[in-house]
Amino acid sequence: MSNNFVIDKTKKEILSTLVRGGKSCLITGATGAGKTTFCYSLADELNMNPVVINCGSTQDARTSLLGYFTLEDGNTKFQESDFLKAIQEPNTLVILDELSRASDDAYNIIFPILDFRRNIRVDEVAKGHEVEVDGSVRFVATANVGIEYSATRTIDRALQDRFMVFNLPYLNKRQMKSYIKKQYDSETAEAVTPLLEVYAYTHKMFGDGKIGSRLSTRAVLDVLPLVTTFTMKDIMETVILSQFSQDSSSIINDANIIREYADSLGIYN
């Protein structure tokens, strides 16, 4: 696995071993914690080709997961979906992204693929109506689980039984700094320190129930290219605080609670 991802070493090795051995794994965690990025790095580690299937867009499950008919030279022709192609392609790591947003129909399609049958009946395909999953194909999925997330739901028990579940927590500020140092340089890591403090503060305040949301790992990483060009105050006001409630009719809102802390760090001096 590439060194550019920060995760508990033992957890990383267990996950890697399980997936290599054919066990499907479900990575849970808050949005922006780096679940999808982690899946890519897992593919890199296992030397497999990653194919991401966005389960949040599987409301029309058959079309999204199996395929659709097109008109070609006056004849209808079944076009296999990316998912269907991927499960037949040797050495593919299928990443079922945002699985918690998938529809029931999508679950019903995915179930037989993940259990011992490792095949799926697709009436539209000519070759005996059944598509076999290639023996070298592996599956990982990601899911947001918890009250913080909209349009998600608890994962079907039957589906959960088909996965080993791993939780990927948000990185703490020390891990973030170490990651930024590796990905960028010490100067950037130093410049972003106040932001990492704010990041940690939002997590504490969120955990204490004092604010309604928190900064994600991704939200901080996204602003890194800005830190050398813009002031921390500008980044706070324009990018970071826009992710929090800012009811202008009241002094009490999440953004002001975070501003208060940012002031203590000297961001508003």
Added chain:
Amino acid sequence: MNFNPNEDTEIDAEFMEKWLGGVEIDSLSPKTLFDLQTLMSHYKDIIVPMDNVKISFPVEGFDTACASVDEKKVFIPTQVLQEGRVDDTIGLVIHELNHIKHSERESVLIKACSNFLMVCLDSIFVKVPDSMLKIAPNDEEYLSLKEIVYRGGFDFNNLLKSEPKTGTEQFFLQCLKGVMLLLNSVEDVRIDSICPPNLKKYIDKLDIYGFGEFKEHYESGMLDEDTLMNLVFRLLFHHKGFVHDVSVDNRFGDIEFIKNSTPKQYIPTLLKEFRNEIKQYCEEVFNSSDIDTPTMGNKTNDYLQMMEESSNEESFDKTLAEDKSFSEDCVRDVEFEDSELNPNRKRDIEKTQYEIKIEEGSTLLEVPSYLKASIDAFKDVDVVDCSEQFTTRHGDIIVANYKTLLIG
């Protein structure tokens, strides 16, 4: 102060408005006051995130902000905010929370101060009031203030929690407050000096306001005399950098020592340095007090017993043992100048050992010999109910019941 939200109050929120997301505080409606107080309460999440601190904004009963480290409570008078001093109120919140973070528990300080006060009072000799001549050992004309005033029966820790019930309690309370004020002035300097700069700017602003009220008195020479109360203010503003006070500088001027010490490290030095001002202060408090005529208890010295009992309870508790050690540090090698009231008399107090029975055991305490004599004299006092029959001239028999005091 009656708060009228419609009153035109000049509002100073210069620092706060810099981070308030474009909101300008131009009036202090009750809702705005509440919102500001709620927002300011989050400084506890910044300064003492691991502690469950309660911040209150009382509208009456508090003239100044204060904190209880023992109870983890902070009190910020709403009046400061009502006056429009928004940044100053933040300064107060930050300062008091820093007490919670850095300062010693007041129960430990009270114990150390009361221990020190006892030694201090034992060095102040005054003419025995007429009402007390009967209890003066060996008909002594002079007794120490401790002998005159302290007869036990109250807990020093409770003095600050409730209204004093007697003149004696009032006296001790005043003395204790004086010493605690001295300690607090140095502690204020210490905790403010180690406050992170971005929070300290609020405290600095508050200090400028405070110095404005002090400056006139200082420059007029009103505070020149080295009294305890004058030194409290001079210490504070000298170390805050507003004035250069030669006397303070010579006696307790090492700001690095203050910054780099814990209260348990600097307090013994502080008390020793200003012992004579504390003594003088206690004398003045006594002279202006209405001390009750004490009654001689039939118990051993409550104070000594209290200390001894607590030392037994605490024997296996490292923290409490450290507190006791700190308390003892505060009085170690402290010598007072002779009392002005009785400059020619300084009694050598011969120490002796006295055995105190405590439930199933006994322990030896070192007490002044005259105290041992008193204890010995009274410890075997026995009250016996007596009854006698008398025959009157007319041959009637009458019975007289009375109590007899037997000194063994």
